[in-house]
Amino acid sequence: MDLAKYRNLFLEEATEHLAEIGQALLTLEKDSRASAEIDTVFRMMHSMKGMGASLGYDAVSELAHRLEDRLGAWRKRGRIDDEQGVAVLFRGLESLERMVAVVRDTGEAPPPDAELLAALDDPESPKKARRLS
Amino acid sequence: MTVRVLVADDARFMRQLIRDIIEPEGFEVVGEAADGRAAVEEFSRLQPDIVTMDIVMPKRSGIDAVKEIIALDPTAKVAMVSALGQEALVTEALQAGASDYIVKPFKPDAVIETLRKLAEKAP
Numbered sequence: 001m002d003l004a005k006y007r008n009l010f011l012e013e014a015t016e017h018l019a020e021i022g023q024a025l026l027t028l029e030k031d032s033r034a035s036a037e038i039d040t041v042f043r044m045m046h047s048m049k050g051m052g053a054s055l056g057y058d059a060v061s062e063l064a065h066r067l068e069d070r071l072g073a074w075r076k077r078g079r080i081d082d083e084q085g086v087a088v089l090f091r092g093l094e095s096l097e098r099m100v101a102v103v104r105d106t107g108e109a110p111p112p113d114a115e116l117l118a119a120l121d122d123p124e125s126p127k128k129a130r131r132l133s
Numbered sequence: 134m135t136v137r138v139l140v141a142d143d144a145r146f147m148r149q150l151i152r153d154i155i156e157p158e159g160f161e162v163v164g165e166a167a168d169g170r171a172a173v174e175e176f177s178r179l180q181p182d183i184v185t186m187d188i189v190m191p192k193r194s195g196i197d198a199v200k201e202i203i204a205l206d207p208t209a210k211v212a213m214v215s216a217l218g219q220e221a222l223v224t225e226a227l228q229a230g231a232s233d234y235i236v237k238p239f240k241p242d243a244v245i246e247t248l249r250k251l252a253e254k255a256p
C-alpha cells in the first residue's frame with residue numbers, strides 16, 4: 001500500500017465526513033427524529049471506521065466504531081432517544097477532528113481518546129461524556 | 134479473458150483501495166458507484182462479471198441493491214464488502230442472492246482469492 005497516497009485520501013475524505021457530521025448534528029440538536037441525519041452520521045462513522053482500520057489508525061476506527069454502534073441503535077428506533085445523545089456525538093466529533101489533525105500535522109497514527117472510550121463503555125456514559133465536553 | 138469488475142462503495146478511499154488490490158492481478162475495474170442506486174444503474178449499463186458491493190451506502194443500501202441486481206440478472210455475481218460486526222447483514226445479503234463476501238480491513242490475498250473464485254464459478 002502506498003501509505004502517503006492513502007493518508008492523503010484519508011485526510012481529504014475524513015475532512016469532508018467530519019464537516020458533514022457537524023452539519024447533521026446541528027440539525028439533530030433541534031430535531032432528534034431527523035432520520036436522514038441519523039443515517040448520514042451513521043454512514044460517516046462507518047466510513048471513518050473503515051478508513052481508520054485500513055491505515056492502522058486504531059484510535060479513529062475504535063472511536064468511530066463505538067459511535068457507529070450507538071447510532072445503529074438510534075437508527076433502528078428512528079430517533080436519538082437519549083437526552084445527552086447529540087452532546088455525546090459532538091464530543092466524538094471533536095475527538096475525531098483532533099485525531100485527523102494529528103495525522104495531518106505529523107503523518108503518524110493519533111493516540112486514542114481513552115477518556116471518551118471509557119465513558120462510552122460505561123452505562124452512565126451519556127452523562128460522563130457530556131461532562132468531558 | 135479479463136474479468137470486469139464494478140466497485141460499489143460510498144468511500145472513494147475504499148474504491149481506490151479495491152482497485153489497487155485487484156488491478157495488478159489482472160482484474161479490470163470497469164466502473165465505480167458511490168451509492169446503491171448508482172450500483173444498480175451501473176450494473177445494468179456495464180454488465181460486469183463481478184460486483185463488489187459495500188453494505189452501508191446512501192440512497193439504497195448494498196443489500197437492497199443486491200436484491201435489485203439479482204432481480205435483473207439471477208446469475209449476477211456479487212461480493213459483499215462488510216466490516217467486522219456486520220455478520221447478520223452479510224447473512225441477509227447472501228440470502229438476497231449475493232455470492233460471497235470480503236471483509237474490511239482488506240487482506241489483499243483474501244480479496245483476490247474471493248474474486249478469482251467468483252470469476253471461475255459457473256453462472
